Amino acid sequence: MHSNHIFLKSSPLFSALSDEKIESLLEQANIIKCTKGRVLFLSDEPATHFYFLKFGWIKLFRETLDGAESIVDVLNDGHIFGESAMFSEDLYTYGAEAVEPSEVISLPLSMIKNELDTNLYFAKSFIRFLSDSRDNKEHEIEHRSLQTAPQRIGCFLLRLTDQKKKGPLTIHLPYDKTLVAKRLGMQPETFSRALTKLREETGIRIKGSTVEMDSITQLQEFTCSACSSGFPCRDLAKKGTCVGEHH
Amino acid sequence: MHSNHIFLKSSPLFSALSDEKIESLLEQANIIKCTKGRVLFLSDEPATHFYFLKFGWIKLFRETLDGAESIVDVLNDGHIFGESAMFSEDLYTYGAEAVEPSEVISLPLSMIKNELDTNLYFAKSFIRFLSDSRDNKEHEIEHRSLQTAPQRIGCFLLRLTDQKKKGPLTIHLPYDKTLVAKRLGMQPETFSRALTKLREETGIRIKGSTVEMDSITQLQEFTCSACSSGFPCRDLAKKGTCVGEHH
DNA sequence: CGAGGTGTTGAAAGTGCTCAAATGGCGTGG
DNA sequence: CCACGCCATTTGAGCACTTTCAACACCTCG
Numbered sequence: 417m418h419s420n421h422i423f424l425k426s427s428p429l430f431s432a433l434s435d436e437k438i439e440s441l442l443e444q445a446n447i448i449k450c451t452k453g454r455v456l457f458l459s460d461e462p463a464t465h466f467y468f469l470k471f472g473w474i475k476l477f478r479e480t481l482d483g484a485e486s487i488v489d490v491l492n493d494g495h496i497f498g499e500s501a502m503f504s505e506d507l508y509t510y511g512a513e514a515v516e517p518s519e520v521i522s523l524p525l526s527m528i529k530n531e532l533d534t535n536l537y538f539a540k541s542f543i544r545f546l547s548d549s550r551d552n553k554e555h556e557i558e559h560r561s562l563q564t565a566p567q568r569i570g571c572f573l574l575r576l577t578d579q580k581k582k583g584p585l586t587i588h589l590p591y592d593k594t595l596v597a598k599r600l601g602m603q604p605e606t607f608s609r610a611l612t613k614l615r616e617e618t619g620i621r622i623k624g625s626t627v628e629m630d631s632i633t634q635l636q637e638f639t640c641s642a643c644s645s646g647f648p649c650r651d652l653a654k655k656g657t658c659v660g661e662h663h
Numbered sequence: 664m665h666s667n668h669i670f671l672k673s674s675p676l677f678s679a680l681s682d683e684k685i686e687s688l689l690e691q692a693n694i695i696k697c698t699k700g701r702v703l704f705l706s707d708e709p710a711t712h713f714y715f716l717k718f719g720w721i722k723l724f725r726e727t728l729d730g731a732e733s734i735v736d737v738l739n740d741g742h743i744f745g746e747s748a749m750f751s752e753d754l755y756t757y758g759a760e761a762v763e764p765s766e767v768i769s770l771p772l773s774m775i776k777n778e779l780d781t782n783l784y785f786a787k788s789f790i791r792f793l794s795d796s797r798d799n800k801e802h803e804i805e806h807r808s809l810q811t812a813p814q815r816i817g818c819f820l821l822r823l824t825d826q827k828k829k830g831p832l833t834i835h836l837p838y839d840k841t842l843v844a845k846r847l848g849m850q851p852e853t854f855s856r857a858l859t860k861l862r863e864e865t866g867i868r869i870k871g872s873t874v875e876m877d878s879i880t881q882l883q884e885f886t887c888s889a890c891s892s893g894f895p896c897r898d899l900a901k902k903g904t905c906v907g908e909h910h
Numbered sequence: 911c912g913a914g915g916t917g918t919t920g921a922a923a924g925t926g927c928t929c930a931a932a933t934g935g936c937g938t939g940g
Numbered sequence: 941c942c943a944c945g946c947c948a949t950t951t952g953a954g955c956a957c958t959t960t961c962a963a964c965a966c967c968t969c970g
Contacts, residue, residue, distance in 0.1 A: 556804055557800060839917095841917080
């Protein structure tokens with residue numbers, strides 16, 4: 417259990433908890449190893465637990481009456497999910513599925529409720545988390561209406577990297593292109609074509625799921641003019657839904 | 664000051680505050696009457712106050728490097744805005760402008776900070792507020808990618824009304840069509856054509872900024888099939904960014 | 911009455927979507 | 941180790957929706 421303790425403690429959301437509290441939490445926790453495709457829960461299911469993502473990638477999704485799937489988010493290390501059920505009569509507001517091999521820790525929803533009733537520090541971390549996450553959604557909306565498909569891909573790539581990094585760079589797409597496409601609100605076919613266009617415009621090189629470039633600025637110039645966050649874009653990944661950060 | 668007290672108290676966000684607290688708040692408050700077009704603040708300006716909207720409509724917006732405007736939200740009675748500055752080094756993260764005659768109460772940002780440091784009830788209301796508001800953004804994203812322009816207008820109209828209401832109904836667009844268009848992420852021309860199409864599809868009647876229909880179900884059937892919230896759509900306005908509700 | 915803002919309409923172009931088919935990689939079973 | 945089949949990705953062609961640019965109608969206010 418020791419490593420799990422460290423994982424939780426490293427998240428801004430849980431750093432306000434005492435070591436004893438975390439220990440007792442972990443006693444009620446389940447560690448779940450997920451293979452690709454594992455569904456953790458579905459929308460509208462009764463919820464007793466929320467999840468902390470140790471590593472991997474988790475897709476959150478909803479479905480409409482006429483069968484279309486909408487991607488709510490795709491999360492990586494350090495994020496939590498399923499917590500929103502506590503505001504919706506303990507029903508999950510989206511489904512969750514591992515899209516890469518992942519490991520998650522399930523924790524009782526009641527833990528958040530209890531903590532919010534007694535721990536102002538925790539409440540404040542939680543507020544920060546919600547605010548960041550609202551912020552990200554806001555920017556997502558802006559991107560969808562102001563950026564073209566190639567620009568959205570550029571922005572996605574930028575957010576996978578350290579934006580202050582100089583010089584040559586290699587990025588690895590963390591999950592299927594099809595899912596990246598839907599995450600960015602476009603069809604797989606459009607993604608494929610848009611990626612080609614992005615290559616032509618910025619000189620990035622693409623081999624399978626690997627993207628290389630000589631420097632990040634080419635990408636920024638093409639991408640960030642259509643965004644209100646300005647040029648070396650305020651690192652949304654840092655501020656954002658992201659609670660912890662990759663190691 | 665009495666009416667202001669009542670206004671604040673009626674908001675779920677402030678109902679956790681004692682009467683004395685509200686009184687002392689109001690002593691530090693400014694009541695600002697806004698004519699159409701009045702700009703309250705701009706993005707990236709230093710922020711000392713946030714705002715409570717007594718009545719009217721306020722547009723929140725950002726601008727991109729290449730000059731495009733992005734509508735963050737358009738708020739009505741009972742909402743607060745500008746509070747997000749407290750998470751961004753006391754800089755407003757968007758601009759705010761009255762798009763209809765409005766009256767707002769400015770309150771010191773420090774009030775929220777102090778209250779969050781001492782008042783668990785307030786913290787919990789604030790959490791609820793942020794969560795609702797994140798939820799709304801999430802649905803907005805879904806709408807943008809899954810609904811057609813006519814459907815988005817339909818959804819917008821539905822959210823202006825009591826969705827449980829039976830029988831004939833008259834809706835009044837609360838602000839300029841041009842702004843409704845941009846609020847919904849489309850061009851004014853597209854809005855105009857999409858509204859015509861919506862009329863043809865659902866039999867609603869349009870005279871200027873007034874919309875009439877025999878019953879709400881026509882609209883729901885056309886609109887809500889492309890939304891994950893299901894049929895008589897979970898009232899996002901109630902759950903949503905909306906803190907208070909129209910009177 | 912004239913000016914400016916707001917909303918509508920038309921035509922042409924652009925962007926992304928749908929459907930269909932081809933390509934290519936990868937793991938499994940033989 | 942190879943062939944097969946599956947699935948992700950790419951490519952092509954045509955289409956649908958939205959945007960853009962331009963012109964016009966309408967309304968309100970001075």
